[in-house]
Amino acid sequence: MGIVSQYDLKVLTDPVEEHIPFSVRNMAVAYHKKPVLEDITFTVPEGKLIGILGPNGAGKSTLIKAALGLVPTISGEVKIYGKSYKEQRKRIGYVPQRESVDWDFPTNALDVVMMGRYGRLGWFKRPGKKEKEIALDCLRKVGMGDFYNRQISQLSGGQQQRVFLARALAQDADIYFMDEPFAGVDALTEKAIIALLSDLKEQGKTVLVVHHDLATVEEYFDHVMLLNGKLIASGPTDTTFTSELLQKTYGGRIAMIGQSAPTGNGR
Numbered sequence: 044m045g046i047v048s049q050y051d052l053k054v055l056t057d058p059v060e061e062h063i064p065f066s067v068r069n070m071a072v073a074y075h076k077k078p079v080l081e082d083i084t085f086t087v088p089e090g091k092l093i094g095i096l097g098p099n100g101a102g103k104s105t106l107i108k109a110a111l112g113l114v115p116t117i118s119g120e121v122k123i124y125g126k127s128y129k130e131q132r133k134r135i136g137y138v139p140q141r142e143s144v145d146w147d148f149p150t151n152a153l154d155v156v157m158m159g160r161y162g163r164l165g166w167f168k169r170p171g172k173k174e175k176e177i178a179l180d181c182l183r184k185v186g187m188g189d190f191y192n193r194q195i196s197q198l199s200g201g202q203q204q205r206v207f208l209a210r211a212l213a214q215d216a217d218i219y220f221m222d223e224p225f226a227g228v229d230a231l232t233e234k235a236i237i238a239l240l241s242d243l244k245e246q247g248k249t250v251l252v253v254h255h256d257l258a259t260v261e262e263y264f265d266h267v268m269l270l271n272g273k274l275i276a277s278g279p280t281d282t283t284f285t286s287e288l289l290q291k292t293y294g295g296r297i298a299m300i301g302q303s304a305p306t307g308n309g310r
């Protein structure tokens with residue numbers, strides 16, 4: 044291989060892009076030719092907790108799946124820290140929406156978490172004692188240490204959710220995509236999870252969370268993305284989580300949410 048000049052290095056990774064954990068340009072996605080996401084363009088800031096909000100069917104899960112190469116895009120460019128998803132695989136943690144996981148898969152909680160470590164280990168190395176210890180530690184962090192040996196099919200919904208969170212923690216990623224991590228978990232567990240996510244943020248990691256409870260948005264998130272087929276808005280919670288923009292995102296349905304809806308940004 045020849046000598047790589049300064050110039051080449053600059054071309055390989057733009058130094059500015061390196062600090063943008065996630066950027067999407069002109070993304071469009073369709074299922075069976077029916078458009079689901081159109082003209083999606085945004086960047087998210089590094090080291091923040093970011094809420095992805097929008098009604099059922101808005102395309103929140105699709106946005107994450109398309110960004111991670113799990114569903115095809117019609118057009119658009121996705122960058123994770125300035126490079127393609129494939130190049131950054133090891134830096135990405137993903138917690139899928141609960142319903143999309145096959146919970147009958149015959150495996151125990153510890154093995155699920157250990158799978159999160161494979162990216163680090165490489166496929167040919169078998170997990171050793173140290174890997175097991177890390178996985179156990181992550182299970183303990185989500186209060187699931189006692190269940191390490193339990194088949195995942197024999198856990199409650201909230202417990203399954205916590206195992207998946209432990210798996211994401213075990214990945215030691217730089218950017219996390221979590222699709223409704225609070226669905227089906229009790230209030231205390233939700234607080235424990237948000238504390239864990241805040242810890243990740245303190246470590247400089249970027250955490251994107253699909254979230255439905257508008258009442259906790261201002262407490263949890265630094266930045267929000269409002270989605271409904273198109274990107275309605277993306278920006279700091281203070282200026283973006285406003286009744287006007289929520290109305291645009293949820294339409295008439297916002298009335299049903301009642302007291303959960305914020306009164307506007309004149310807080």
Ligand SMILES: Nc1ncnc2c1ncn2[C@@H]1O[C@H](COP(=O)(O)OP(=O)(O)OP(=O)(O)O)[C@@H](O)[C@H]1O
Nearest residue numbers: 074075079097098099100101102103104105106140
């Ligand atoms: N595999 C699929 N095949 C066909 N259509 C799909 C598929 N997955 C999702 N859709 C459709 O695409 C749209 C967006 O779905 P998506 O799951 O991204 O929504 P969401 O915002 O995550 O909703 P929710 O809040 O209910 O999880 C919906 O209309 C849905 O019916």
Ligand SMILES: [Mg+2]
Nearest residue numbers: 103104105140
């Ligand atoms: Mg979804």
